[in-house]
Each structure stands twice: as structure tokens, then as C-alpha cells.
Amino acid sequence: MNIRNIPREAILGLVIVALCGVIAARFPAFVRPSNLLSVATDTAPLIMLALGQFAVILTRCIDLSVAANLALTGMICALLNMAMPGFPMVLMLALALIVGAFLGAVNGALVWKVGIPPIVVTLGTMTVFRGIIFLLSGGSWVNAHEMSDSFTQFPRIPFLGVELLAWIAVIAVTGVYLLVTRTPLGRAFYAVGGNPHAAVYTGIDVGKTQVLAFVLSGALAGMTGYLWVARYAVAYVEIANGFELDVVAACVIGGVAIAGGAGSVGGVVLGALFLGVIKNALPVVNISPFWQLAISGAAIIIAVALNARSNRPKGRIILKKAEHTHEPV
Amino acid sequence: MSLYEPHADMTDTGTSRSIPDRLTSPLRRNLLGWESLLLIVGIAIFILNSFASPYFLSAWSLSDATFNFTEKAMIAFAMALLIVAGEIDLSVASIIALASTAMGAAATAGAGTPVLVLIGLGTGLLCGAFNGALVTRLGLPSIVVTIGTMSLFRGISYIVLGDGAYRGYPATFQWFGQGYVFWVISFEFALFAVLAVIFGILLHKTNFGRAVYAVGNNPTAALFSGIRVQRVKMTLFLLTGLMSGVAAICLTARLGSTRPSIALGMELEVVTMVVLGGVSILGGAGSIPGVVIAAFVLGLVTFGLGLLNVPGIVMSIFTGALLIGVIALPRLIAKWRK
Numbered sequence: 308m309n310i311r312n313i314p315r316e317a318i319l320g321l322v323i324v325a326l327c328g329v330i331a332a333r334f335p336a337f338v339r340p341s342n343l344l345s346v347a348t349d350t351a352p353l354i355m356l357a358l359g360q361f362a363v364i365l366t367r368c369i370d371l372s373v374a375a376n377l378a379l380t381g382m383i384c385a386l387l388n389m390a391m392p393g394f395p396m397v398l399m400l401a402l403a404l405i406v407g408a409f410l411g412a413v414n415g416a417l418v419w420k421v422g423i424p425p426i427v428v429t430l431g432t433m434t435v436f437r438g439i440i441f442l443l444s445g446g447s448w449v450n451a452h453e454m455s456d457s458f459t460q461f462p463r464i465p466f467l468g469v470e471l472l473a474w475i476a477v478i479a480v481t482g483v484y485l486l487v488t489r490t491p492l493g494r495a496f497y498a499v500g501g502n503p504h505a506a507v508y509t510g511i512d513v514g515k516t517q518v519l520a521f522v523l524s525g526a527l528a529g530m531t532g533y534l535w536v537a538r539y540a541v542a543y544v545e546i547a548n549g550f551e552l553d554v555v556a557a558c559v560i561g562g563v564a565i566a567g568g569a570g571s572v573g574g575v576v577l578g579a580l581f582l583g584v585i586k587n588a589l590p591v592v593n594i595s596p597f598w599q600l601a602i603s604g605a606a607i608i609i610a611v612a613l614n615a616r617s618n619r620p621k622g623r624i625i626l627k628k629a630e631h632t633h634e635p636v
Numbered sequence: 637m638s639l640y641e642p643h644a645d646m647t648d649t650g651t652s653r654s655i656p657d658r659l660t661s662p663l664r665r666n667l668l669g670w671e672s673l674l675l676i677v678g679i680a681i682f683i684l685n686s687f688a689s690p691y692f693l694s695a696w697s698l699s700d701a702t703f704n705f706t707e708k709a710m711i712a713f714a715m716a717l718l719i720v721a722g723e724i725d726l727s728v729a730s731i732i733a734l735a736s737t738a739m740g741a742a743a744t745a746g747a748g749t750p751v752l753v754l755i756g757l758g759t760g761l762l763c764g765a766f767n768g769a770l771v772t773r774l775g776l777p778s779i780v781v782t783i784g785t786m787s788l789f790r791g792i793s794y795i796v797l798g799d800g801a802y803r804g805y806p807a808t809f810q811w812f813g814q815g816y817v818f819w820v821i822s823f824e825f826a827l828f829a830v831l832a833v834i835f836g837i838l839l840h841k842t843n844f845g846r847a848v849y850a851v852g853n854n855p856t857a858a859l860f861s862g863i864r865v866q867r868v869k870m871t872l873f874l875l876t877g878l879m880s881g882v883a884a885i886c887l888t889a890r891l892g893s894t895r896p897s898i899a900l901g902m903e904l905e906v907v908t909m910v911v912l913g914g915v916s917i918l919g920g921a922g923s924i925p926g927v928v929i930a931a932f933v934l935g936l937v938t939f940g941l942g943l944l945n946v947p948g949i950v951m952s953i954f955t956g957a958l959l960i961g962v963i964a965l966p967r968l969i970a971k972w973r974k
Contacts, residue, residue, distance in 0.1 A: 427960070434953065441949040
């Protein structure tokens with residue numbers, strides 16, 4: 308069997324299992340089910356953000372504002388909880404979803420209606436969102452004692468032995484999976500990224516599709532924002548600073564083509580889990596957490612290099628594209 | 637950056653790159669150009685600043701203001717060429733961290749100023765070569781590669797330094813960040829001016845500069861017209877790495893210490909500066925004078941707000957809004973005219 312025919316998800320899955328195996332050889336406690344479950348739960352925010360980013364990248368865009376969106380929505384929820392401790396948590400979750408979706412729609416509208424490249428738009432909104440958090444909070448922190456118990460306990464509510472946060476991630480994964488594989492919108496995401504010109508001719512509104520991808524990404528980021536703030540019981544300006552790069556990294560490691568149009572939900576989840584396992588394993592195997600950044604950086608580079616190798620067009624190519632030439636330079 | 641084309645190219649038939657029936661006169665072109673629009677914004681901010689704070693209009697405070705942008709602008713010049721050629725380097729701030737860490741380690745081991753400078757420049761070049769090799773040899777998208785090396789380079793700094801810091805740079809070394817060549821003209825500002833001229837000539841007056849535009853506009857056509865596309869890109873990555881090394885020397889010398897978090901987030905400010913300067917993020921268009929003016933505009937905004945005791949994070953709202961606003965404005969005007 309040719310190695311190229313093995314699905315990338317399977318390879319990535321094996322890599323993660325092998326990684327766990329190596330760690331388990333010295334530290335068996337790491338692969339105890341309870342610990343693996345907590346690793347998965349810790350990775351849930353990354354998974355949810357990566358799912359949104361996945362949709363955005365599919366449509367040939369990129370959303371660098373997700374972490375700022377998460378922080379802003381989280382701060383809004385924390386401030387609302389301070390003002391109205393009795394506000395029901397299910398409504399809070401819905402509110403976070405709506406606020407996040409609105410922020411995502413702002414990105415989408417600037418891309419669609421004004422025609423600014425997505426990377427520029429989200430670079431700008433990223434800093435603007437962070438600034439707005441400062442304006443709302445006055446730069447101060449919202450600490451655990453200022454939050455109501457129901458607020459901070461919500462993501463930790465156990466159901467069948469698993470925290471609600473993990474269940475919400477499961478629902479998000481299932482929802483996005485059904486969306487991209489079973490609905491016209493999901494096909495439109497792929498079509499827009501695969502070939503925008505052809506997508507127009509098949510009657511797909513490219514701009515609208517991209518806006519919806521941004522809204523999805525924003526909604527997931529916003530919802531995660533509340534869960535994040537509640538779980539760690541603190542809200543401040545710099546929450547999840549730089550997290551957007553982890554999110555993009557999870558997608559890239561999961562085999563989502565940065566050029567759009569290719570990738571799968573399974574890959575994204577595994578990509579996020581891979582980063583999650585590394586992050587959680589380092590303290591266990593007594594490696595300084597300062598190694599984490601370099602390791603995830605190396606992982607991104609290796610993953611993207613491997614992706615590129617397996618994506619080489621097969622068969623004879625008469626005219627190579629300039630970007631892919633490997634003539635002596 | 638052709639990956640991030642917005643959908644607009646499919647719906648608008650008349651794009652900016654279509655060939656006009658009649659060439660506009662150079663005067664008209666310059667008056668209505670991006671650079672003049674930016675210059676007007678800059679002058680307006682300058683005037684607002686001088687009204688807003690009585691401390692603004694003095695030679696020394698203006699001289700201080702230049703430190704807000706000189707280091708970023710040095711990288712922005714090289715980044716402008718790279719973005720014009722259709723690539724991007726998001727790892728520049730991490731290159732600064734790594735170069736600064738290398739210099740710190742050498743200084744701790746007792747190296748003198750010339751050695752430190754060589755180490756700073758060398759680390760920058762090496763990092764640039766690494767990025768360039770991954771992009772040109774393996775044919776990987778530069779945005780992903782440099783997101784990876786952004787973590788990798790700074791990660792190495794963290795491995796070396798942890799939560800520690802290097803101090804104790806020689807006094808002669810600190811001159812690069814704190815010295816003045818003439819009256820209020822700091823070394824950094826003088827270097828910025830010299831580099832602006834060099835990069836301006838490189839992009840606008842040399843064959844290499846024309847090759848950069850050609851590669852950015854259509855790499856395939858550029859290849860078939862005899863331009864060594866990959867070599868041009870490799871050179872630009874090396875150049876960006878080298879300029880990050882230069883900026884690392886200036887910044888380290890100015891701060892007098894190295895932490896792994898040095899220059900955190902600077903890559904975004906550099907890209908903001910380049911894009912604000914009128915360089916198309918899609919590649920193929922842009923000018924060095926535009927980047928120079930953008931550097932001044934951003935520097936004035938942050939310095940003016942700083943004089944008004946506006947916290948840095950609130951300033952970022954202005955820079956973010958400025959980035960989107962200045963790019964959106966001409967596009968919106970073009971839309972309304974239609």
C-alpha cells in the first residue's frame with residue numbers, strides 16, 4: 308500500500324498515539340483515562356476556535372482576530388455577570404454566541420462590502436477588539452470573587468463524568484462536521500476556496516459565503532470566550548494573547564490547505580489535540596514549559612512540509628507553475 | 637499573498653491594474669496618489685498633536701518620537717519588498733528575539749561590540765535563510781512557514797533564557813540605540829534615513845526592484861521573461877532577516893537588556909506600517925516613500941497619544957482603525973463614484 312493513499316487523519320492520529328506511547332513509557336500516569344480526558348477538556352477551546360478558523364481558511368480567508376474576539380466576548384460576559392449575578396447561564400452562553408457572531412460579521416462585512424483583504428481586516432480588528440476590552444474594563448481585572456458561583460461553575464458541570472465544556476466542544480465538532488459535509492453551505496465553503504471563479508458560475512455568492520464563514524468563526528470564538536473566562540475565573544485584557552496563531556497552527560497541522568478549499572473536521576480536531584497533548588505533556592516529562600513554543604513552531608513547519616509533499620500533483624506536468632518550480636535558483 | 641484575494645476581483649471588472657485609455661499627468665497622479673493622502677493624514681495628526689500637548693513641539697521631544705518607529709521601519713523597508721514580491725514574513729519580531737538572545741549570550745561571555753554586531757546580523761541572516769529555504773526550496777506558503785518560525789525562533793529564546801534576562805552590554809554597544817550623531821539626530825534616525833534612501837533606490841531604480849514587482853504581479857510571467865523568481869524571493873527573505881538583525885541591534889542597545897518577550901507583536905506593527913504605506917498585501921504594488929510616510933504617521937500617532945497619557949492598548953484601537961480606515965476609504969470612494 309502506497310503511503311500516499313493513507314488518509315492524513317490516520318497518520319496524524321498515529322503520531323498522536325505514538326507521542327502518548329513515548330510519554331507513557333516513562334510516565335504511565337499520563338495515559339490514565341482521567342488524565343487523557345482532562346487533556347482533551349483543556350484542548351476544547353482550541354478545538355472550537357480551530358473549527359471556526361477551518362471554515363474561514365476553506366474560503367481562502369484567514370481570521371487573526373479570533374483570540375481578541377474570545378477575550379472581548381469573555382470580558383463582556385464577566386462584566387454582565389458582575390452587574391447582574393442572577394443572569395441565567397444558558398442565556399449567557401447564547402449572548403456570547405451572538406456577540407461573537409456579531410464581531411465575526413464585522414470582519415466579514417469589511418471583507419465582503421469594502422473588499423479589504425481578510426488578513427488586513429482581521430489584523431486591524433484584532434487590535435481594535437483588544438483596545439475595546441481595555442475601554443470596557445478600564446484596564447482592571449475581573450477576578451474570581453467578583454463572579455457568581457453559577458458563572459464560574461457552568462463549564463465544569465459534570466455530565467456522564469465529563470465536564471460541560473467538553474460536551475459543548477463535542478456538539479461544536481458534530482455541528483461543524485454536519486455543516487461542512489451535509490449542507491449546501493458546507494459545499495459552498497469548499498467550492499469558494501477551491502475555485503472562486505467556478506463557484507460564481509455555479510451560482511454561489513462568494514462574498515456571502517465568506518461572511519458566513521467569518522460569522523461561524525466569530526460565534527465559536529465568542530462562545531469559547533465565555534467558557535474560557537468562566538473556567539479560569541478571571542477576565543483581563545491580555546487573555547489568550549497570541550492564541551490565534553495556535554488556532555491557525557492547529558488547522559495547518561490538521562492538513563487544512565492555507566490556499567483554501569481543502570481540509571477536514573477530523574484533521575482539525577486531531578491537529579488541535581496534537582498541540583494539546585504536547586502542551587500538557589511537557590510539565591509531565593519534566594521539560595521546562597519554555598520549550599513549548601519552539602516545539603509547536605517546529606511541529607507547524609514539519610506538518611506543513613509533509614502536507615506539501617503529499618499534495619504534489621501526480622503525473623507529468625508540462626508547464627510548472629512558477630511558485631512550484633524547483634529548478635536551480 | 638495572492639491566496640488572500642478578496643472576492644472583489646471577480647465582481648469588479650475594472651480593477652486598478654487595468655490599462656487606462658489615457659495616462660494621467662504625473663502631477664495629477666502624484667497629487668491624488670496614496671502617498672499624498674497619507675501625507676495629509678500625517679500633517680493633520682502633527683497639527684492635532686501640537687494643539688493637544690504643549691510638550692509636543694520641541695526638537696528633543698520630536699527626536700524622542702522617532703524611536704517609536706525607527707526600528708520597525710527598518711524592517712518595514714525589507715518587508716515592503718517582500719510583500720510586493722507576493723510573500724510575507726511574520727517571524728521578524730521573533731528573529732529580533734533570537735538575535736538579541738544570541739548577542740546577550742555573547743556579551744555575557746565577554747564579546748566586544750564588533751563581535752556583537754556581527755552576531756546580531758549573522759543571526760538575522762541565518763533566520764532569513766531558513767525562512768527563504770523553506771519557501772523557495774520546498775515551495776511552502778510563506779505565511780504558514782513564518783507563523784511556524786515565529787514560534788520556533790522565539791521558542792529558542794525562551795529555551796535559552798526562560799524567565800531570565802541578559803544585561804551588561806558594553807557601553808560602546810549601547811550607542812547604537814542611545815547615541816546621537818548630531819544634535820537631536822539619533823544614530824537610529826540617521827540609519828533609518830540612510831536605509832530609506834538605499835531601499836528606495838533598490839526598489840525603484842534597479843533591475844532587481846523591477847524584478848520584485850514582476851514576481852509579485854505574475855510569478856509565471858516573470859519566470860518566462862527570464863527572472864529567477866526563487867532567487868529573488870530568497871534574496872528578499874535574506875534581506876528581511878538581515879534588517880531584523882539590524883533592528884535587533886538597535887532595540888537591544890536601546891533597552892540595554894534582552895528578554896525572550898522582546899519585540900513581542902512587532903511583526904503586526906511592521907505589516908501595518910507596510911500596508912498603511914500603500915503596499916498591496918496581494919503583492920505587485922507599493923512604494924518606499926509610502927512606507928516612510930506611514931512610519932512617520934504611526935510614530936506620530938503613538939507618540940501624540942502617549943503625551944496625552946493614553947495607554948498603549950487604547951492606542952492600538954487607533955492604529956487598528958487607522959489601518960482599516962485608510963485602506964477602506966479609497967475603496968469606498970471608488971465604489972460610490974461608480
